[in-house]
Amino acid sequence: xxxxxxxxxxxxxxxxxxxxxxxxxxxxxxxxxxxxxxxxxxxxxxxxxxxxxxxxxxxxxxxxxxxxxxxxxxxxxxxxxxxxxxxxxxxxxxxxxxxxxxxxxxxxxxxxxxxxxxxxxxxxxxxxxxxxxxxxxxxxxxxxxxxxxxxxxxxxxxxxxxxxxxxxxxxxxxxxxxxxxxxxxxxxxxxxxxxxxxxxxxxxxxxxxxxxxxxxxxxxxxxxxxxxxxxxxxxxxxxxxxxxxxxxxxxxxxxxxxxxxxxxxxxxxxxxxxxxxxxxxxxxxxxxxxxx
Amino acid sequence: xxxxxxxxxxxxxxxxxxxxxxxxxxxxxxxxxxxxxxxxxxxxxxxxxxxxxxxxxxxxxxxxxxxxxxxxxxxxxxxxxxxxxxxxxxxxxxxxxxxxxxxxxxxxxxxxxxxxxxxxxxxxxxxxxxxxxxxxxxxxxxxxxxxxxxxxxxxxxxxxxxxxxxxxxxxxxxxxxxxxxxxxxxxxxxxxxxxxxxxxxxxxxxxxxxxxxxxxx
Numbered sequence: 001x002x003x004x005x006x007x008x009x010x011x012x013x014x015x016x017x018x019x020x021x022x023x024x025x026x027x028x029x030x031x032x033x034x035x036x037x038x039x040x041x042x043x044x045x046x047x048x049x050x051x052x053x054x055x056x057x058x059x060x061x062x063x064x065x066x067x068x069x070x071x072x073x074x075x076x077x078x079x080x081x082x083x084x085x086x087x088x089x090x091x092x093x094x095x096x097x098x099x100x101x102x103x104x105x106x107x108x109x110x111x112x113x114x115x116x117x118x119x120x121x122x123x124x125x126x127x128x129x130x131x132x133x134x135x136x137x138x139x140x141x142x143x144x145x146x147x148x149x150x151x152x153x154x155x156x157x158x159x160x161x162x163x164x165x166x167x168x169x170x171x172x173x174x175x176x177x178x179x180x181x182x183x184x185x186x187x188x189x190x191x192x193x194x195x196x197x198x199x200x201x202x203x204x205x206x207x208x209x210x211x212x213x214x215x216x217x218x219x220x221x222x223x224x225x226x227x228x229x230x231x232x233x234x235x236x237x238x239x240x241x242x243x244x245x246x247x248x249x250x251x252x253x254x255x256x257x258x259x260x261x262x263x264x265x266x267x268x269x270x271x272x273x274x275x276x277x278x279x280x281x282x283x284x285x286x287x288x289x290x291x292x
Numbered sequence: 293x294x295x296x297x298x299x300x301x302x303x304x305x306x307x308x309x310x311x312x313x314x315x316x317x318x319x320x321x322x323x324x325x326x327x328x329x330x331x332x333x334x335x336x337x338x339x340x341x342x343x344x345x346x347x348x349x350x351x352x353x354x355x356x357x358x359x360x361x362x363x364x365x366x367x368x369x370x371x372x373x374x375x376x377x378x379x380x381x382x383x384x385x386x387x388x389x390x391x392x393x394x395x396x397x398x399x400x401x402x403x404x405x406x407x408x409x410x411x412x413x414x415x416x417x418x419x420x421x422x423x424x425x426x427x428x429x430x431x432x433x434x435x436x437x438x439x440x441x442x443x444x445x446x447x448x449x450x451x452x453x454x455x456x457x458x459x460x461x462x463x464x465x466x467x468x469x470x471x472x473x474x475x476x477x478x479x480x481x482x483x484x485x486x487x488x489x490x491x492x493x494x495x496x497x498x499x500x501x502x503x504x505x506x507x508x509x
Contacts, residue, residue, distance in 0.1 A: 002295040028298045042299065049305045066349075105308030108351060108371040113311040115301045115414050120308070145302060152301035161301070162312045162413030164342040164394035170413075178301075215346025217309035268394070269342050271349075 003027060004157050006195055006249040009150065013191040020194055021143040021185060024150035043142050043149070046112050050101070050124035053111045057100025064106040066288055069218045073099035093129035094233065095226045098122060102225040106218050115152045115161045118168075118217045119175035121225030123148050126179040126232050127186070136186050144182035151181045151198045159257040163210030163269035166260025172221075172228045173205035173256070179232035180239070189240050197239035199249040201232050206252070207259055209267035211274025213281040214288055220275060304415050306365040312395050313343065313350030316411025318370065319508055321359015323419055323431050324399040324407040326505050332401045334381045335360055340396035343411070344386035356397060357382055364509070365415065417508075425476035426467045431508035433462050433480035436489070441498040442468045442475035450477065453492045459483055478505075 003009050003023070012023050025043075029036045058077065063070035076096050085092045101121035105111045114123045123145070131141050152174055155161070161170050180201040184194045205228065213219040245252070266273030275281055306315040337356050339347050347353055351370065357377065358370040369376060389396075393410035400406045408421035419429040422437070429435055436454070440446060447466065454461060460482040468475035485504065493502045 024298060027295075031295055031297055039298075043302070046299075046302050046305065108307045108309065108314075108368075110305060110366050110368070111308055112303055112305050113315060113415055114303075115311075117306065117308050117311040117314065117415075123302075146298070149298040149302045153296060153298050156296065156301055156414065160413040162395070162411075164312060165413060212346070212349070214349055216349035265394075269346060270394075271346050 003154065006154055006253075009154060010191060010195060019143070019147075019185065020150050020181070020191055021146035024146045024153075040142055040146075043145050044138070046114075047127070047138075047141055047145055049110070049112045050114070051128060053101050053104045053109065053120070054097045054124060054128060056109060057104035058096065060104065060107070060109075062107050064216070064218055066214070066216055066218060066284075068284065069106060069222055070103050072222065073103050090129055090133040091230070093132060094125045094229050097125035097129050098226040098229040099222060101125065102222040106216070106222060114148070115156065115174055115178065116163075116171045118163065118221050119172040119225065119228075122172060122175035122229045122232065123179045123182060125225070125229045126183050130183055130186065134187070140186045144186040147185040147194060148178035148182040152178045155253050155256075158253050159260060165268065166256060167263050167268050168208040168210040168224070169205055169256050170260060171210070172224050173202055173208050176205060176228040176232045176235070177202040179229060180235040183232060183236040184239055187236070187240060189236075192244075193239045193242075195249055196244045197236045199245035199247070199252055200238055200243070201235035202249070202256065203245055203247060203252050204235070205231065206256055207263075209263060209274050210269040211267055211276045212269065212271055213276050214285045215269075215271035215276070219281070219284075300414060300416055304365050306415065307368060307370050310350040311415040312411045312413050313347060313352045314355045314370075315365045315415035316395065316413075316417055317343075317347075317352045317355030317397070318359040318363065318365045319415060319417045319431065320397055320409045320411060320419075321356045321399065322362065322364075322508055323359075323409065323417060323429065323505075324401075325360045325362060326508075327407055327419065327422060327429075327437065327503060328401045328405050329503055330401070332380065334402050336383050336385070336400040338385045338387055338398040340387050340389050340392045342394040343397055344388065347386075353384055356399065360399065360401075422476070424469075425474075427476065427478050428465065429478060429505065433482075434484035434507050435505040436479040436481065436485060436493065436502070437476070437505050438478075438493060438499055438502040439474060439476045440496070440500060442470075442472050443498060446475070446477065446496070446498075449496050450479065450493055453489055454479065454481070454485060457485055457489055459485055
């Protein structure tokens with residue numbers, strides 16, 4: 001039986017006394033008709049591509065076509081050298097890696113969509129930075145990424161993960177839930193804690209619109225990756241402390257879908273409303289098209 | 293409901309900036325190329341809705357072109373595709389049509405074949421119309437696609453040829469313009485069939501078009 005809801009997933013984990021990543025890799029191995037090890041290897045390939053993207057992003061200041069963005073990550077790196085962040089090195093790395101990846105994306109560099117390209121910095125920054133600082137093994141990181149994948153997969157069974165369909169809640173919002181689940185898994189959380197961390201992250205981002213200035217994946221997309229990566233950590237810390245979402249994850253996903261349907265098309269990746277229509281955005285738009 | 297892969301959520305490894313508007317566009321182009329198969333000298337794209345309004349900023353135009361030329365989604369060439377292409381003529385139109393998916397495109401090769409598709413999120417795509425006939429191809433299966441004059445017995449003839457190769461049919465769909473008019477059939481297969489099968493299907497009376505569409509990686 002395919003797992004189509006989080007209730008199904010929780011039940012399977014409980015009955016078979018398994019973690020979410022174990023169910024995820026077994027399901028995937030059946031689906032692709034291949035060994036669990038091959039699935040883990042494929043997951044590792046994605047993890048390594050994520051690390052490559054972070055590395056490239058940290059070492060580049062190349063601007064996007066628009067010339068507005070592409071040099072924010074370096075500003076963080078320089079500042080942290082002089083003055084450490086309030087929350088310590090893990091916070092510093094998560095914000096750096098999220099911006100590094102998101103900036104690499106806007107340069108048309110090579111990234112891993114997770115779940116989408118616009119939200120590509122969230123899951124990698126949380127997994128890679130926390131693994132480095134907490135000395136978490138590659139095995140644990142693969143477990144984390146598989147857990148994140150399973151969360152995203154079940155959400156995507158109910159709602160398409162596209163800003164054009166349900167706004168940014170379906171992209172950066174879902175990425176944040178995936179990252180929260182990965183982090184909770186990697187830090188030894190049980191199945192319930194993993195699911196509650198995803199629920200807490202997703203619940204607190206419902207209604208987020210997709211209103212990119214000039215339709216570019218730049219403003220506000222790049223910086224949003226850093227914000228929602230940290231959002232995921234908040235959710236994970238709460239869940240690991242035993243804080244539970246009063247609304248079950250399945251119902252939050254249904255709410256996300258309905259909220260997406262209620263959202264005006266002007267706020268769903270059309271660049272015809274929201275931030276995209278502010279005077280400052282229109283000014284940027286004018287400059288961009290004058291340049292052409 | 294068909295089960296989806298975990299790697300539809302994690303991956304593709306791709307060039308940015310948008311999975312639906314860049315990678316999805318490349319994959320729509322690749323799929324269209326797999327369907328048309330012939331060399332072409334001219335390609336025309338009509339971008340709809342969000343593809344039309346924000347496509348420029350997401351490199352949708354570049355992605356579609358790179359796709360029909362066979363570039364994979366993580367090919368660094370996509371960024372500079374306009375500077376690399378000399379030998380084919382390409383053009384774009386932009387339209388709004390609320391009856392279409394938010395991220396939708398028509399791709400026409402050499403004024404001979406028009407393929408319509410949607411980018412449905414996270415780089416996933418769906419081809420839903422070829423020369424006016426409805427299909428539903430998402431690139432996850434090798435597919436045998438044919439057009440013919442509607443008449444009884446066509447399904448059994450085609451499935452018989454496939455069965456003789458010991459290939460399992462995952463799904464089969466037909467559509468027709470009218471009774472006895474032009475009809476289309478697409479057959480999703482668990483393993484690809486060879487060109488010999490295509491030839492055999494082509495030799496069936498009243499079949500006027502058949503192609504073997506490879507799945508996307």
